[in-house]
Amino acid sequence: MxxxxxxxxxxxxxxxxxxxxxxxxxxxxxxxxxxxxxxxxxxxxxSELTNKYAEGSPGERYYGGCRHADTVEQLAIDRAKELWGAEHVNVQPHSGTQANMGVYLAMLEPGDRILSLELEHGGHLSHGHPANFAGKTYDVEHYHIDPETGYVDYEAMRDHAGA
Structure with missing residues (x-):
């Protein structure tokens, strides 16, 4: 652009x-x-879809003029259903944190380990910070960026993963 x-x-x-x-x-x-x-x-x-308010589900919107938004959303739904072998899919996350929570709840059990980048090194609150549900529910091990190189130290990350 x-x-x-x-x-x-x-x-x-x-x-x-x-x-x-x-x-x-x-x-x-x-x-x-x-x-x-x-x-x-x-x-x-x-695109012009940024101007379109499309509350509800495809074919069941609260506002008119959603035909093209419905097409895009239905494509996302159909593709996610095929990818995950799911009967139902909602592709409308309220927020990134809630989307992450959905993945955690679907894929993990309480106490399972999460390996994530430390918040101060570029990680996210929902990736196991103690103030977030993930930090309270899962065994979180954080890895870091090497201060000398500015890169992830993969050897240290492997050590953290096995901790």
Whole structure:
């Protein structure tokens, strides 16, 4: 994206957007919701669907004009059902933390181990911080970024995984 239209309206915002794009191209975020998405995802998220309020389920919306939003959501539902072999799927997470909670509850038992990046090193609260449900429910072991290299020390991570 060149941000030409934004630049015409507000060059300062365009510069900030371009700077963020460069930052994301130059780094790897260890929080899934902050990771680098493909051009196709960026294009889809900047589509006219961003203007559409589509509360409810496909075919059962509270507002009119949702035909195309229904198509996109139904594709996501059908693909997730096929991927997981599920009879029912809801692809509308309220928040990233609640989405993570859904995965934890579906895949783990209380006391199971979670290996996650330490919050201060780029991790997320829902990945086992003591203030979050995951930190209170699961055996959380955090790994860190090596302060000398700025990279994950995979040998140390393996040690943490076996702790």
């Amino acid at each position: 060149s941000y030409e239209t934004v630049r015409d309206v507000d060059p300062d915002i365009a510069e900030a957007l371009a700077g963020e794009r460069q930052r994301q191209n130059d780094t790897l975020a260890m929080i899934a919701s902050e990771n680098h998405v493909s051009e196709a995802v960026l294009e889809a998220q900047s």
